[in-house]
Amino acid sequence: MDFLTLLQILDTTVRLATPLLFACLAGLYSERAGIFDIGLEGKMLAAAFFSAAIASVSGSVWIGLLAGIGASLALSIVHGLASITFRGNQLISGVAINFLASGLTVLIAQDWFQQGGRTPSLGSEARFNEIELPFVDAFANIPWFGLIYSELISGHSILVYVALLAVPLTWYILFRTRFGLRLRAVGENPAAVDTAGISVIWLRYLAVAICGILCGLAGAYLATSLQAGFVREMSSGRGFIALAALIFAKWRPWYALFSCLLFGFFQALSFRPDVVKAVTQVEIPGQLLDALPYILTVVILAGFVGKAIPPRAGGEPYVKER
Amino acid sequence: MDVMPKWADAFLIPLFSILLAFVISALVILAIGEDPIAALKLMIEGTFGRSEGFGYMLFFATNYMFTGLAVAVAFHARLFNIGGEGQATLGGLGVALVCLSVPWPHWTLALPFALLGGALFGAAWAIIPAYLQAKRGSHIVITTIMFNFISSALMVYLLVEVLKPEGSMDPTSARFVDGTNLPRLSDILGFFGIPFSSAAPVNISFFIALLACYLIWLLIWRTRLGYEIRAYGQSESAASYAGISPTRIIMIAMIISGALAGCMAINSVMAAERLVLNSVEGAGFIGIAVALMGRSHPFGIVLAALLFGFLVQGGAEIDFWTSIPRELVVVIQALVILFTGALDNMVRMPLERLFLMFRRKKPEGS
Numbered sequence: 001m002d003f004l005t006l007l008q009i010l011d012t013t014v015r016l017a018t019p020l021l022f023a024c025l026a027g028l029y030s031e032r033a034g035i036f037d038i039g040l041e042g043k044m045l046a047a048a049f050f051s052a053a054i055a056s057v058s059g060s061v062w063i064g065l066l067a068g069i070g071a072s073l074a075l076s077i078v079h080g081l082a083s084i085t086f087r088g089n090q091l092i093s094g095v096a097i098n099f100l101a102s103g104l105t106v107l108i109a110q111d112w113f114q115q116g117g118r119t120p121s122l123g124s125e126a127r128f129n130e131i132e133l134p135f136v137d138a139f140a141n142i143p144w145f146g147l148i149y150s151e152l153i154s155g156h157s158i159l160v161y162v163a164l165l166a167v168p169l170t171w172y173i174l175f176r177t178r179f180g181l182r183l184r185a186v187g188e189n190p191a192a193v194d195t196a197g198i199s200v201i202w203l204r205y206l207a208v209a210i211c212g213i214l215c216g217l218a219g220a221y222l223a224t225s226l227q228a229g230f231v232r233e234m235s236s237g238r239g240f241i242a243l244a245a246l247i248f249a250k251w252r253p254w255y256a257l258f259s260c261l262l263f264g265f266f267q268a269l270s271f272r273p274d275v276v277k278a279v280t281q282v283e284i285p286g287q288l289l290d291a292l293p294y295i296l297t298v299v300i301l302a303g304f305v306g307k308a309i310p311p312r313a314g315g316e317p318y319v320k321e322r
Numbered sequence: 323m324d325v326m327p328k329w330a331d332a333f334l335i336p337l338f339s340i341l342l343a344f345v346i347s348a349l350v351i352l353a354i355g356e357d358p359i360a361a362l363k364l365m366i367e368g369t370f371g372r373s374e375g376f377g378y379m380l381f382f383a384t385n386y387m388f389t390g391l392a393v394a395v396a397f398h399a400r401l402f403n404i405g406g407e408g409q410a411t412l413g414g415l416g417v418a419l420v421c422l423s424v425p426w427p428h429w430t431l432a433l434p435f436a437l438l439g440g441a442l443f444g445a446a447w448a449i450i451p452a453y454l455q456a457k458r459g460s461h462i463v464i465t466t467i468m469f470n471f472i473s474s475a476l477m478v479y480l481l482v483e484v485l486k487p488e489g490s491m492d493p494t495s496a497r498f499v500d501g502t503n504l505p506r507l508s509d510i511l512g513f514f515g516i517p518f519s520s521a522a523p524v525n526i527s528f529f530i531a532l533l534a535c536y537l538i539w540l541l542i543w544r545t546r547l548g549y550e551i552r553a554y555g556q557s558e559s560a561a562s563y564a565g566i567s568p569t570r571i572i573m574i575a576m577i578i579s580g581a582l583a584g585c586m587a588i589n590s591v592m593a594a595e596r597l598v599l600n601s602v603e604g605a606g607f608i609g610i611a612v613a614l615m616g617r618s619h620p621f622g623i624v625l626a627a628l629l630f631g632f633l634v635q636g637g638a639e640i641d642f643w644t645s646i647p648r649e650l651v652v653v654i655q656a657l658v659i660l661f662t663g664a665l666d667n668m669v670r671m672p673l674e675r676l677f678l679m680f681r682r683k684k685p686e687g688s
Contacts, residue, residue: 038463038464038467078660081665081668082660082664082665083664086664086665086666086667086668086671087667088663088664088665088666088667088668089402089663089664090664091402091404091463092402092610092614092659092660092663092664093660093663093664093665095404095607095610095659095663096656096657096659096660096663096664097656097660098656099607099652099653099655099656099659100653100656100657100660102649102652102656103649103650103651103652103653103654103655103656104350104649104653106647106649106652107350107354107646107647107649107650107653108354110354110645110647110649111354111355111645114645117647117649237471240467240468240471243464243467244464244468247464285479285483287475287476287478287479288475288479290475291471291472291475291476294468294469294471294472294475295468295472297464297468298450298454298460298465298468298469298472301454301458301460301461301464301465301468302454302458302460303458303459303460310461
């Protein structure tokens with residue numbers, strides 16, 4: 001395997017890791033605030049559809065992005081209502097949201113576009129195009145780095161860079177601001193936050209809303225950047241891989257980046273079975289590579305490779321007084 | 323403490339929740355410019371107008387009874403088994419292996435072994451998440467979701483690389499021998515001289531599913547083990563104080579749950595006479611809606627399974643005749659899960675207030 005092939009695989013890794021990273025950070029905010037969210041998948045899917053649909057109708061990818069975020073936020077509010085206001089089961093709510101998105105996207109797509117549950121292909125106006133970073137030509141003559149810069153670092157859509165920037169930002173918000181401290185506290189011990197005179201309900205809704213926005217970005221990236229348009233079930237389990245990455249990262253932002261890159265790398269490898277075979281000298285079935293993130297998560301959850309301990313109040317609705 | 327009488331809790335709340343789900347579904351149909359009344363009519367005609375449609379409804383309901391029971395047994399132990407889909411997939415593998423390994427002379431021989439194979443494989447797929455929950459404290463919801471994905475990858479691999487007959491292009495197993503063909507409802511009814519469409523795949527498994535419902539009712543409410551499962555589900559600390567081992571209950575509840583989901587395959591896989599990709603077709607997930615709607619009671623599960631059988635068959639019908647795609651059923655399923663499961667309190671709180679109001683008006687001592 002030559003250097004260029006490696007760079008190409010890493011480039012694909014970054015592309016495929018981006019939606020995982022958005023969704024993983026989305027889950028991070030929600031679960032750190034004590035709201036389990038297995039509806040990441042559904043929110044991504046809804047956002048993917050609405051961003052592609054509105055972008056194709058309006059011709060502007062930015063309006064599409066807003067629509068995608070709006071759709072995802074709407075589902076977040078449903079999740080918030082169920083799990084915060086009505087103190088229902090957060091897991092069941094997440095399952096419901098996944099099916100709601102899966103059914104509604106096809107239903108509406110069929111009604112709007114009559115193309116068997118997909119949107120029309122998006123032109124370059126209605127997509128996030130790859131942007132060339134400055135100095136590509138200047139660096140081109142530098143050995144190794146020039147190639148890395150032009151192939152791997154430059155030439156992604158703007159959302160890829162947004163996702164990468166969201167990691168330090170999330171770290172800063174969670175661990176260096178007052179809001180972050182409260183957010184983490186509400187996921188560990190909501191009664192303490194309540195005693196300090198801060199609204200648990202408000203904080204949790206805020207966390208769920210941030211989760212919605214980030215899932216919206218993930219979905220919009222899928223439909224308007226990674227691919228040109230929406231097809232049914234296009235999130236194809238990424239919300240669950242993101243959940244796996246979140247557990248793998250033990251609910252920490254920087255680790256989330258690395259686990260998403262790792263899982264993105266597995267996905268990129270399953271596109272290049274020839275490379276895998278050349279490197280390992282054995283025929284590894286592509287299905288094994290597909291399943292690897294899930295298998296790894298089970299291994300991590302089993303506590304054989306470090307123990308993943310979720311936020312203590314996760315999944316528990318907060319009742320002010322008994 | 324009880325604000326509402328038992329009947330209201332058991333019937334009124336699910337009824338209101340389902341009504342809400344249906345009203346919103348009707349609004350969705352209106353929003354895409356179709357007539358919900360006409361759609362409902364079409365669904366009813368397509369299901370009850372012909373015995374073939376009715377047979378399909380019973381066929382689907384058979385699947386949902388098994389998966390609904392699977393989710394319900396786990397619910398009684400306060401375990402949320404989302405892995406019904408994967409367990410049923412593996413159950414399909416078990417049934418297919420049994421059917422393919424022996425040249426069965428007659429279905430009466432094949433069925434018990436197929437049932438055993440499905441149950442064993444389904445249970446095996448549930449054991450690992452159960453063990454991890456009981457011993458390592460990893461959350462069963464996440465592990466069962468992961469096992470769903472692992473099972474589908476495994477099934478693609480097995481069908482493409484192992485089970486596919488030489489020279490075939492489709493990722494399906496070889497056809498089962500004729501000795502595994504289960505008697506269809508038309509055969510059974512024909513024996514009594516009642517005509518029924520032989521095109522519908524509903525078969526003897528329907529009665530096995532009903533029997534399973536009865537047996538699970540016996541297990542949960544009439545046996546010591548059922549009592550222990552319910553006690554553990556109500557309060558883990560009280561149960562362990564009473565000497566009930568949490569590990570044992572988690573393992574047993576999940577084994578029964580997985581086995582039930584696996585048993586679904588005698589209906590879906592044996593009727594298809596071969597193992598195909600995605601033989602479960604979401605029945606594992608519909609089981610969640612069925613169990614929630616049926617309040618984890620076998621009788622409720624039979625009713626809910628029949629309702630979902632109707633919805634899926636009716637959904638196929640409107641998919642065929644109108645521009646409403648069959649995904650409408652997924653939307654209804656999602657709304658049923660949402661209202662009967664997650665937004666339960668939204669329906670419950672106003673109803674409780676209503677009952678309290680009437681109670682206050684009554685004179686003292688009544």
